[in-house]
Amino acid sequence: MVDLFNPTEEHLALRRMVREFAEREVEPQAAEHDAKEKFNLELFRKVGELGLLGINANVEYGGSGMDATAAVIVCEELSAIDPGFTLAALAHATLFVNNLNQNGSEEQCHRFLPDACAGKTVCGMAMSEPAVGTDVLGMRTTARREGDEYVIDGSKMWITNGAISDTELGDAFLVYTRTADAGSRSFSMFIVEKGTPGFHLGQKIKDKLGMRASTTAELVFDGCRVPVSNLVGEEGDAVSHMMRNLEIERLTLAAMSTGIARRSVEIMNTYGTERTSFGQPIREFGQIQRYIAESYASYMAGRCYLYETARQLDLSKGGQRIDSDGVKLYCSTMAKEVADNAIQVLGGYGYVGEYRVERLWRDAKLVEIGGGTLEAHHKNITRDIQRIDKLR
Numbered sequence: 001m002v003d004l005f006n007p008t009e010e011h012l013a014l015r016r017m018v019r020e021f022a023e024r025e026v027e028p029q030a031a032e033h034d035a036k037e038k039f040n041l042e043l044f045r046k047v048g049e050l051g052l053l054g055i056n057a058n059v060e061y062g063g064s065g066m067d068a069t070a071a072v073i074v075c076e077e078l079s080a081i082d083p084g085f086t087l088a089a090l091a092h093a094t095l096f097v098n099n100l101n102q103n104g105s106e107e108q109c110h111r112f113l114p115d116a117c118a119g120k121t122v123c124g125m126a127m128s129e130p131a132v133g134t135d136v137l138g139m140r141t142t143a144r145r146e147g148d149e150y151v152i153d154g155s156k157m158w159i160t161n162g163a164i165s166d167t168e169l170g171d172a173f174l175v176y177t178r179t180a181d182a183g184s185r186s187f188s189m190f191i192v193e194k195g196t197p198g199f200h201l202g203q204k205i206k207d208k209l210g211m212r213a214s215t216t217a218e219l220v221f222d223g224c225r226v227p228v229s230n231l232v233g234e235e236g237d238a239v240s241h242m243m244r245n246l247e248i249e250r251l252t253l254a255a256m257s258t259g260i261a262r263r264s265v266e267i268m269n270t271y272g273t274e275r276t277s278f279g280q281p282i283r284e285f286g287q288i289q290r291y292i293a294e295s296y297a298s299y300m301a302g303r304c305y306l307y308e309t310a311r312q313l314d315l316s317k318g319g320q321r322i323d324s325d326g327v328k329l330y331c332s333t334m335a336k337e338v339a340d341n342a343i344q345v346l347g348g349y350g351y352v353g354e355y356r357v358e359r360l361w362r363d364a365k366l367v368e369i370g371g372g373t374l375e376a377h378h379k380n381i382t383r384d385i386q387r388i389d390k391l392r
């Protein structure tokens with residue numbers, strides 16, 4: 001028997017473990033951390049102890065050494081319960097840990113990954129800037145070499161885990177910079193740690209629509225000096241680091257979407273039986289049936305595309321760009337619409353916090369923006385599909 005969603009016994013055991021943990025430990029704190037816009041550091045450390053923050057990192061660096069499907073399972077299961085918290089875990093595990101594991105030197109991996117995998121540090125990745133998002137190669141943050149150091153100047157915007165509180169920076173970041181004026185080899189990636197001279201928290205961004213249990217911050221580099229040993233790969237390598245890691249970033253974000261969709265379907269399914277109107281359960285009404293049935297079918301369609309793409313993704317190579325764009329394009333909007341359907345099925349009760357679907361709906365919107373906007377996916381897919389005559 002082939003189980004697309006749990007291809008091995010190990011994947012199935014992982015899913016069971018994460019689901020049980022999420023229901024027991026993540027659920028009770030989700031509403032409060034959303035309301036207070038607060039990151040749960042203690043919970044993050046527990047997720048680290050379970051080996052989930054280093055899910056794709058090599059075992060010798062303290063990771064679990066698992067594949068893309070495992071990362072998708074973790075994000076899907078956590079996100080069904082608390083997407084905001086999951087975004088913080090994803091930024092750390094995928095954007096920092098997996099990126100460094102794939103692209104960093106052995107010395108860098110030994111220096112940073114054991115603590116990151118264990119959840120002792122909170123890390124992230126800084127690509128977007130105040131004036132540059134989709135047009136990422138237009139970035140303005142620069143790094144110039146001075147002796148045994150690089151000096152970084154500029155600022156980064158919207159950085160998940162940039163802060164762990166209103167005033168305190170996260171611990172370490174992979175920071176994309178410009179090291180030459182023109183050409184695809186003009187970009188280099190550095191590891192920048194809290195406490196580095198010239199590295200500051202600009203602001204913790206407040207009043208977000210959703211994903212409020214994760215922090216988002218502006219980071220400022222003002223003559224920030226990092227040792228040459230913090231350059232990842234060679235000068236000019238950053239575009240290949242970026243492209244390779246974007247694929248798993250998009251898959252795990254899509255997995256957050258399928259988690260949101262699953263929970264929304266479950267909630268509307270239960271409510272459809274419990275709630276009566278005109279003397280019968282509302283699931284007997286054709287219009288309610290349409291919400292439930294279409295939501296389920298869209299969720300399953302997105303999930304099949306997601307796991308099929310994850311199955312084929314080799315983390316050390318990449319090469320699934322058209323489908324990592326495609327999966328996120330489909331699943332992000334699907335989850336938002338399914339959460340919207342759930343609110344509609346629940347009527348007034350869907351519009352308030354108690355039944356969770358309003359939080360899932362707010363959180364779902366981010367996936368249409370972060371890690372590439374819908375419009376960026378349209379652009380990329382249309383460019384990539386041009387090279388294919390016949391689809392498999």
Ligand SMILES: Cc1cc2nc3c(=O)[nH]c(=O)nc-3n(C[C@H](O)[C@H](O)[C@H](O)COP(=O)(O)OP(=O)(O)OC[C@H]3O[C@@H](n4cnc5c(N)ncnc54)[C@H](O)[C@@H]3O)c2cc1C
Pocket residue numbers: 091124125126127128131132133134135157158159160161211216366369370371372373374375376379
């Ligand atoms: C909560 C949150 C967390 C985030 N976390 C991180 C993080 O950890 N690290 C990080 O580096 N970034 C992060 N981001 C940034 C995110 O990746 C960017 O917001 C996203 O890439 C879009 O960039 P932008 O906001 O500058 O919008 P812009 O790029 O300015 O886009 C504005 C609008 O114009 C459209 N547009 C732009 N160019 C084109 C085009 N060529 N064709 C058609 N339409 C176009 C866009 O699709 C969008 O609709 C985060 C954002 C949020 C909101």
